[in-house]
Amino acid sequence: MIKTILLLIFEFMKTGLMAVGGGMACIRFLQDMIARYGWLTGEELANIIAVAESTPGPIGVNAATYVGYSVLSQYGTIWALLGGVIATLSLISPQIAVIVLVARGLEKYRSSKLVNDAFGALRPAAAGLVAAAGWSVIRSSLSLSFAPLHVDPVSLVLYGVLVALMLLPKLKKVHPVLFLAAGGLIGALLSL
Amino acid sequence: MLELYVTFMKIGAVMFGGGYSMLPLLIRELVDNKKWCTEEEVLDYFSLAQCTPGVIAINSATFVGYKRGKVLGGIVASLGVVTVPLLVIIIIAAVLQNLMGYPLVQHIFAGVRVAVAALMTVTIVRLIKKAAKDWISWAIVIVAFLLLTVVGLDSVWLVLIAAAFGILAGRWKRA
Numbered sequence A: 001m002i003k004t005i006l007l008l009i010f011e012f013m014k015t016g017l018m019a020v021g022g023g024m025a026c027i028r029f030l031q032d033m034i035a036r037y038g039w040l041t042g043e044e045l046a047n048i049i050a051v052a053e054s055t056p057g058p059i060g061v062n063a064a065t066y067v068g069y070s071v072l073s074q075y076g077t078i079w080a081l082l083g084g085v086i087a088t089l090s091l092i093s094p095q096i097a098v099i100v101l102v103a104r105g106l107e108k109y110r111s112s113k114l115v116n117d118a119f120g121a122l123r124p125a126a127a128g129l130v131a132a133a134g135w136s137v138i139r140s141s142l143s144l145s146f147a148p149l150h151v152d153p154v155s156l157v158l159y160g161v162l163v164a165l166m167l168l169p170k171l172k173k174v175h176p177v178l179f180l181a182a183g184g185l186i187g188a189l190l191s192l
Numbered sequence B: 001m002l003e004l005y006v007t008f009m010k011i012g013a014v015m016f017g018g019g020y021s022m023l024p025l026l027i028r029e030l031v032d033n034k035k036w037c038t039e040e041e042v043l044d045y046f047s048l049a050q051c052t053p054g055v056i057a058i059n060s061a062t063f064v065g066y067k068r069g070k071v072l073g074g075i076v077a078s079l080g081v082v083t084v085p086l087l088v089i090i091i092i093a094a095v096l097q098n099l100m101g102y103p104l105v106q107h108i109f110a111g112v113r114v115a116v117a118a119l120m121t122v123t124i125v126r127l128i129k130k131a132a133k134d135w136i137s138w139a140i141v142i143v144a145f146l147l148l149t150v151v152g153l154d155s156v157w158l159v160l161i162a163a164a165f166g167i168l169a170g171r172w173k174r175a
Helices: A002-018 A023-037 A042-053 A059-075 A077-104 A106-111 A113-141 A153-167 A176-190 B002-014 B019-033 B039-050 B056-099 B103-131 B135-151 B155-174
Strands: none
Touching (some): A002 A059, A002 B155, A023 A059, A023 A113, A023 B103, A042 A059, A042 A176, A042 B103, A106 B039, A113 B135, A113 B155, A153 B103, A176 B103, B103 B135, B135 B155
16 A cells, blocks of 8 residues: 555656646546556546546646545545545645746746747647547547447447537537536436 | 635635636736736736646646745645645545446446547647647647557656757757
8 A cells, every 4th residue: 555655646746747738638647647557447537537627626636636536445535535635735746846946037937948949849749648638538438449440339429419519619608517417418318 | 825825725616627717717816806916927827837847727826826925825825726626526536436336327427428528629629729830730749649649658758758859959940
């Protein structure tokens, strides 16, 4: 258990320090770590993302708290609680340190050629990172696999309809949580 | 300090859906109500928060907290943001753990997962539109995606490689 806690601290500090591109980029790091240690399945993580999207607070922080809780929940509720706290604090502490350093040399950081050059490539790379995170959620949500090609047809149709609806300019202002609720309702009605 | 903590606790409690939804809240609380910063400062912090690693909301909070009360202020503001979400998630996690055994709940979540996949797809489309402006940034998006999904590269390495590539490309362009 001590080893799991240390791994949790290490992995979440790494995520806070390296996940360029905000909360959604953090999701990709969470996918990496649950795969590496077999902590959770892709489906469980997709559930966690859903909860993180529909509860108050930053998605990255919410997902981290939930993963920390789940990883230690096998040792009992108290440890699970502690896991949530540990994961959250480990995620935010390196970030706070980085920002304090940046804030001290704000003008230097802003005008630094090194930083600007690095972010010229990091911005599109972060978009690719988030795309990879989304891809793995899509695959697990639609039971999509290649060789042999397989996809759950009902989920695929629901997915297509939801994406089309979300892209409608008229529905742009609709809160994402409502789409999640709609998905849940349809899932219940169709016994997905 | 207590005021700083409570202010950011309030912001953390009412923000939904990640860093971008925080901006109007920051402006209302910090500029209109507390008059701690000007709107330009908030926008500036917010754009800087996107050019630093990690969760954008925490970065923005640390910037404002640091301005108000140095290192301790940065820590207090960030802890404020996570307080309510932490409690809410722990309660939900505990409740859901007991409910997950029911078939109905499993069906609901199967549907919700599809909606999450759709939501992420739309987010990704918007993100790529913003980040990919010329052929080189398009190439970086695609190569990054393929490296992660097909090659199975670790995300940490991707970030390091992209940063190094950006720095080298910048040097080369100016030379």
